[in-house]
Every structure is written in C-alpha cells, then in structure tokens.
Amino acid sequence: MPFKRKDIEFQSEGTRCAGWLYLPEGADASKPVPGIVMAHGIAAVKEMLDVPAFAEAFAEAGFAVLLFDYRFWGASDGEPRHQVFPSAQIEDFRNAISELARHLVVDASRLGVWGTSFAGGHALHLGAFEPRIKCVVSQAPAVDLLRNMRLVSPPEAIEAMRAAFAEDRRRRYEGEPGAILPVVAADGEPCLLPGETNRLLRERELKHLPSLGNEITLASIEKLLEYAPSLISDRIAPVPLLMIVVEDDELTPSELALEAFERAGEPKQLLKLKGGHYVVYRSDSQEGFEEASSAATAWFTRHLGRPT
Numbered sequence: 001m002p003f004k005r006k007d008i009e010f011q012s013e014g015t016r017c018a019g020w021l022y023l024p025e026g027a028d029a030s031k032p033v034p035g036i037v038m039a040h041g042i043a044a045v046k047e048m049l050d051v052p053a054f055a056e057a058f059a060e061a062g063f064a065v066l067l068f069d070y071r072f073w074g075a076s077d078g079e080p081r082h083q084v085f086p087s088a089q090i091e092d093f094r095n096a097i098s099e100l101a102r103h104l105v106v107d108a109s110r111l112g113v114w115g116t117s118f119a120g121g122h123a124l125h126l127g128a129f130e131p132r133i134k135c136v137v138s139q140a141p142a143v144d145l146l147r148n149m150r151l152v153s154p155p156e157a158i159e160a161m162r163a164a165f166a167e168d169r170r171r172r173y174e175g176e177p178g179a180i181l182p183v184v185a186a187d188g189e190p191c192l193l194p195g196e197t198n199r200l201l202r203e204r205e206l207k208h209l210p211s212l213g214n215e216i217t218l219a220s221i222e223k224l225l226e227y228a229p230s231l232i233s234d235r236i237a238p239v240p241l242l243m244i245v246v247e248d249d250e251l252t253p254s255e256l257a258l259e260a261f262e263r264a265g266e267p268k269q270l271l272k273l274k275g276g277h278y279v280v281y282r283s284d285s286q287e288g289f290e291e292a293s294s295a296a297t298a299w300f301t302r303h304l305g306r307p308t
Helices: 051-060 087-100 118-129 145-152 156-173 196-208 218-224 229-235 253-264 286-304
Strands: 003-012 017-022 033-039 062-070 108-117 133-139 180-182 216-217 241-246 268-273
Touching: 003 051, 003 087, 017 051, 017 087, 033 051, 033 087, 033 118, 033 286, 051 062, 051 108, 051 286, 062 087, 087 108, 087 118, 087 218, 108 118, 108 286, 118 133, 118 229, 118 241, 133 286, 145 156, 145 253, 156 218, 180 218, 216 218, 229 253, 241 253, 241 286, 253 268, 268 286
Parallel strands: 033 062, 033 108, 108 133, 133 241, 241 268
Antiparallel strands: 003 017, 017 062, 180 216
C-alpha cells in the first residue's frame, strides 16, 4: 500500500522531539487505521541501522507509524546531549503515543509499540503499564542491564565503572561537568559498546550521520544499570507480546530475553533468529530483516486488526 512520510514535532516534558509520521495514502477520518509507535536502540537516532525500513514495512501494510528521536539525540532538542535515562525515554514514548493518537486518521483504540535492542525493553515496560498500548513487539531486547553487563564485561571493568560513577556524582554535585564515555573505542579502551563489530558499525554510520557522535554521558550508564524491564514481563498480559530473540546475540544475551519471555503470560509468541545482534536489520541481513519485519507485521495485523 502506498504511504507518505512527513516530518513532525511534539513536546515531551517541555522539550521538542522530532519524528517521522508515516500515513497510508487514502487514509481518512471515516476509516481510521491502527497505529504503531517505534524507536531505535541505545545511543542511536531514527535514521540509524536502517530502522526506517521497519516503519516502511508497517506503513506498506496500512498502519500509521510514528518513528521518533528521543530527547537529547538526533533531531530532537534537549541538554545535555547524548544522555540516556530510561525513565525519560519511556516518557518520550508516551508523548509520542499521544501525538500519534491525536491524528484523525488514526484509531486511538488500536495502538501498538515496537522497540529494538534497548527500546525492546521500553516496549515491555509500555506493554505492562501504558493502557493505550494494545500490542507489543520487542526485538532483540535489552531486558536487565546490570546482568547484561556482567555477562559481556569482566568483573574488573564493572568495578572500575562503579568507581567512576561515584567520582562523577561528586563532580556533578559540586557543579562540575559530568563525565563522558565513548560509545565505541579501540579494543581494551573503556566504552559503552565494546568489540570490533560495534566499532566498525558505528564508524560506518558516522560517515553518513556525522551528527550522531560517539559519546554518552557517564550518568547515563549509571541509570542503565538500574534498569531491568524483565522484572515486569509477567505484567504485560493480556496485551499480546511478540518477542524476537537472536540466539547468538553477543550484545543483549538471549538467555535474559528468554527468561523474560517465559515469565510473560499469554497471548505471546517467540521468534528465534541466528546471526548476531544486528541480523534483524536490513543493513546487515536482508533475510533476517524480512523474517523479523514480516513476523512483526503479522502480529500487529492479528491483534490490532487489518488496516482497511
């Protein structure tokens, strides 16, 4: 189905957020269509990793879609830049839901949420606590960040990070600027996303998204390690949940996601893929993207109703 994309803005806690609104051609208030709100993973922007390809797939199926940048990132406003506080991003999601629901061609009673990687955890949280959400797709989710870090980082790195948190707290309390951590770095250097795969991917993205940057506030890392949406996965039901898990995921370990899925109630569905964390994105694997996007589209169609 043909669709149109337009730039939009909305307010989140007094700060301007920017996004793209996808509307099927011919949609009007007499036949409102179901809607999907979606966002990208950690330290990313809406253009990154070909995430718009998912929005396009949903729009082609007849859904209205809002894909947005969180505050402090991308085309959205907010200071300090490159800050990731889970609670703030969830509020951005909720305000994006309000923005999508206000459009006359959107059926506000049939709204779903899609999140990938770090936003996959947000999708779980919203499914559990946001009453306007009637369907959830959580893709390659980060569901317990402290346990996640313990699985992918050596103990000495975690202890060093905790010491850095304490020093950063002291500095910020005394009015000094907070510390900044690279998102990726050379092997052996401290960063948010270690490993050659993550480094090469970000270097590739920076070539066409120079404003993306390679920074995250250290205060963000402290907040991330306090975030564990897996603990509330049993509260999502009866909202339908599709979880897409990459079995050999080196970034968001699959065993944590599978634990969260097992705790969730019905209706639920699990799709397992292989090929590493990024296999779900078209920029990494056309086959993986097609499988993930087709499953998500079918799940939304089944539980939000077929767009007319």
